[in-house]
Amino acid sequence: MKFGTGFLIAGQFRRRTYYRQRAARGRSFALNRWAALYIVAAAVWLSAGQLNAQGPASTSQAKAEPLAPLQQESSQTPADDPPVQAEAPARETDCNEKPLPEKDPFDRGFGEVEVPGRVIDAQGKPVAKAQIFWKNWGVRVPVRKALSDEDGHFVISTFRQNPAIGANRRLDPDEINKNRLLKTSIIATAPGYGFGTVIDGDGITIQLVPDDPIVGRVLNESGQPVRGAKVRVRDVLWPRRDNDPIVQLENRQGDGSVVPVPAGEGLDPWLSAIRQAANMNDYFVARQYVVGLIQANFLGNRPAVYAPLVPPVVTDDEGHFELRGVGRERVAELYIDGVPDHASVLVLVANRLLESPIVVAAQSESVKKLISNPGRDLTVFGRQLELTLPAGRTIQGVVTDRGTGLPLSGLRVVGPAVTRIEYPGYDRFFTTTDHEGRYRIESFPLTQQAFFKVEAGQDRDLEPIDPEELPYFSREITLNVAAGTGVIQADVPLSRGIWITGKVVDDVSGEGLMDATVEYHVFNDNPHLKSELERNSPPEFETGVRTKEDGSFRLRALPGRGIVTANGFRYLEGIGADAIKGLKNDEYRETLYQPGGFSPYIRSTTIEVNIDDETATYECELRLVKGKSRVVTVIDPSGEPLTDLEASGLNHQVENPISKIQGDMLDITNLYPGERREVVARSVSRKLMGMALVTDEGDDPITLKLQHWASVSGRLVDDAGEPRSSGLRIQLDDGKLPIHTLNGLQYDKQEFLIDAEGKFEIVGMVPGAAYRLSVIEGGVLWLGNATNIFSLKPGEVRQLGDVKVMKRE
Incomplete structure (x- = not known):
């Protein structure tokens, strides 16, 4: 977020947490949030020891109809979004027919396992010929796996990762119930219904919901109908209920709603809160009253998860459209775009009749005056709506090597999120350069300052280019997307840097440290940086790069003077910073180029690098040092030991926010010389809380007596x-x-x-x-x-x- 002059950020720089989070985020908060939850979901999956979390096997797709071919990823037709077209009639298939004997890329040699289930309607009656889809983290678009029979029964097959289970085994309800992620990964659709997810109970039972079509009309700013506008789903939300397996999975990981969900039928609590929302902060509170596939994070992280569940539609000659499959008493987040010289809009549709639209302001007017890009307001419609597409522009260009002029293919070009509920590079306004280095982003709203970034990392979904040939710097450009017609041409030359390679190791053992984060920063007086800035080509350096299993890493850097810094779990911070010219605590913000939230004093170890112009690859090593450890014993007000505990401050003052403790002893690690750390513990069941001040002085155990909070x-x-x-x-x-x-x-x-x-x-x-x-x-x-x-x-x-x-x- 860019702030206007005089803007006051609450609590800015008053906690080291701000710097920590900025430094650890890497590319963006959004991307790392999904990555972190992916790890959590994968852990849940593997702990159950059942199925392959990477996605469905193609050998089992003989039971399913083939999906439409995928298109090149772009702002309007993501790589996982099938083109809009009439869907072919479903082919009747035998749910028990044998899969085709072809090799599947996800087959780990452990054989195949079958998952049985049943599809019912809201009254509990079986639904025949329902299409069964499988969606998990390994694939972007849910894969059609089977059709239900006359009794609503179906069987899907997938490979698993647990070799202890024999081949071709069908899972029983007990095995299925152990795997919450499995239960939330199976979805069903049928004509006349809203798509269904698994309901609570033994085994796999999918309940479809009644559906009302969402009908609307799209006009331009002159009031004329817009033909050919594409209407597609970003996310579908439904009332949060404790017996929903998706909610149960969230709660198991501690990522569920943090505010009480008011009592009420259907969408009533959500709509009541939305009507009272003063800005998007209030909207995000209300959003905890509902849950969805993307919002829950366990079934994908981008809108194309819905592409086959609620197929996109286009407006006719009169601007009309009809969208089916969302389901009654649900909320559809819809993108409407794809029209030249018109902007993409994001609206919410509550699938019920509303007397009038509800507008949720991005920010209050007083805040908007101080923020240069507060985001767009959000409008909530009922299932019968009429809206206007504002003016927009198409942005295109070519990404090239600055020195040679050769095109660079396979690089992601990511525009900003224009509303606060989106994630850059995941929703819209992003694309990938083609073999000639070209990119194109359509339907971008008119904006005075729009920040577009070319990411130097290769797109994961394309054939990778040898990374040794790509030490390019990511680069951000600012565009004034003004009113007009035609395209805005924005070519982006990228500069080459030099690879820094090395290892992060434990200072005592010398062993490499996996998953330590490494960053590079350059000094303002570096002549190569000055040259880049004079050419109006400010480089962007990588942050939050993680080391491999052996502690090795690689970073892009400029020749000349800079620093490399590493951070590791349970290691001291600030090592080496004071010895580097220009890095003293009151200097580094002025001497480093765009330090942002970075501080060498919240990084474990920092070293100086001074790279010669002719160097091809620069090698270095960073040694991390551990601090002292102490033990805290927790007792209740009567002096008895406590075991139902949560605590913070175990490894750092502000990291590891809530850790569940086994037993009554807290292991406090990584104490600095002279540090005075506040360690907080609580027992929620007994409403007890207390704080101990822990230093590195002494070795005796410390006693923390909790008191009633x-x-x-x-x-x-x-x-x-x-x-x-x-x-x-x-x-x-x-x-x-x-x-x-x-x-x-x-x-x-x-x-x-x-x-x-x-x-x-x-x-x-x-x-x-x-x-x-x-x-x-x-x-x-x-x-x-x-x-x-x-x-x-x-x-x-x-x-x-x-x-x-x-x-x-």
């Missing part, structure tokens, strides 16, 4: 005594990070909801710790403090009464 509540009012709530939240300053409350939002400085009457409540605070409450607008604008610094006694439930925003000093 405290809470605070109040009411935010204006000068006239009227409640304030719209677009505002209470923020907890000076809290003990990051496990000090139960009902907080965000990670760093936790925020708390304010209801329509101005009331707020904070539950689970550390007795005796110092706190202060602030008021935040739009999640970013600090309005002022609501209290002075205070502390609470064990078990205290303090009523603050009416509080106001205090005048700034």
Whole structure:
């Protein structure tokens, strides 16, 4: 996000968490979020020891109809989005017919396993000829696997990774129930219904839902109908229920809803919250009342997951369209685009009748004045809608080698997300250069400053180019997408750098460290950097590169002076930084090129590199040093040991936010010389909490006695005594990070909801710790403090009464 002059970011640079998260994110928060959850999902999958998480086997696709051929990935037709066309009639198949004897790329030599199931309707009656799809992380588009028979039964087959299971074995309900990811990976569709997912219970039972068609009309800004606009699904959301296997899988990993879901039928709670939403922050709270395949993260990470489930449609000569298959009492996030000189729009459609559309502002007007790109407002329609496509432009260009002028193929060109619910490079406005280095992004909205990035990493889904030949720097360009017709030409030459190769090792054992993060940064006075800037070609350097199993890594760098820095789990930080000219704590922000959230003092080890112009590859080694460890024993108020524990501060002051503890002892590692670390522990079942101050001095165990936690509540009012709530939240300053409350939002400085009457409540605070409450607008604008610094006694439930925003000093 780019901020306007004078913009105040709440809590900016006041916690080292901000820098840590920025440094660890790599390319973007969104991508790493999906990657992290992918690892979690894979772990769940492998722990069950059943099936191959990489996707369906083609040998079993003899039971299914072939999917349409895939197109080149682009902003309008992603590589996993079949072209819009009339679907061929379903071929009746025998669910038990033998698969074709061809080699499958996912076959690990462990044979095939069969998964039986049944499809029913809302009344529990069997549904015949329903199409059964399999979707998992290994494939982008769900693969059609089988048709249900007259009794609704079906069998799908896939390869598994557990060689202990004999070949051609059919899983029984107990084996299926052990694997939550398996149950959420099977989806069914049938004409006249909304697609169905597995419901709670033994085995695989998929329940289709009643469907009402979403009908609409698309017009241009002159009020004329738009023909040929493409209407496609981004995500489908339905009311969150505890008995939904997708919700159960989320809850098992701790990634489910963090706010209570109000009682109500269908979409009523969600719509009520949406109508009251002052901005997108409130929208994200309401979004926790619903769940979807993409939102849940376990069944894919991009809109094409829905391509065969709810096929896209196009508008006719009068601009009309009819979209079927979403399902009644669900919410469809729809992209409508594909028309030259018209922008792509994202709308939400609640599949019920609404009296009028609901507009959710991206930010309040006061915040919009201070942010250069606050995002687009979001409109929620009912299932009968009419909307206008605003003007837009097509952006195209050629990506080349700056020195030779030769085209560079297979590189991703990613535009910005124009709404706050999207992820750059996953939803729209992205593409991949072809064999002539050309790219094209259509239907981009008119924007004064739009940031497009050419990513130097090879697209994973294309035939890879030898990376030794591609030490190019990613590059961001800024475009003014003004009103007009035709294309905007934006060619992008990329500069070559030099590979830095090396290893990250443990200082004592010398063994390579896997999954350490490595970064390169260059100094502002580097003459090669100055040359790039003079050519208006600012390079982008890699962050968050992870080491391989042996600790090896490779980074792109410029000749001349720079630094390489590594970070490892449970290792000291700041090693080597003070010895490098220009890296002292009060200097590095001025001497390094665009450090952003980077700090060498929150990285484990930093070394200086000075690369000769003629060097082909520069080699180096980074040695990570471990800090001291201490033990903390946790007891309850009566002195008895506690075992039902969660704790933070075990390995660092702000990392590892909530760790479940086995036993009553906390292992505190990586203590700095002179560090005073706040270690927080709690027992949720007994409502106990406490904090210990742990240093590197001494070796004896430390005893932490938990006490009954405290809470605070109040009411935010204006000068006239009227409640304030719209677009505002209470923020907890000076809290003990990051496990000090139960009902907080965000990670760093936790925020708390304010209801329509101005009331707020904070539950689970550390007795005796110092706190202060602030008021935040739009999640970013600090309005002022609501209290002075205070502390609470064990078990205290303090009523603050009416509080106001205090005048700034």
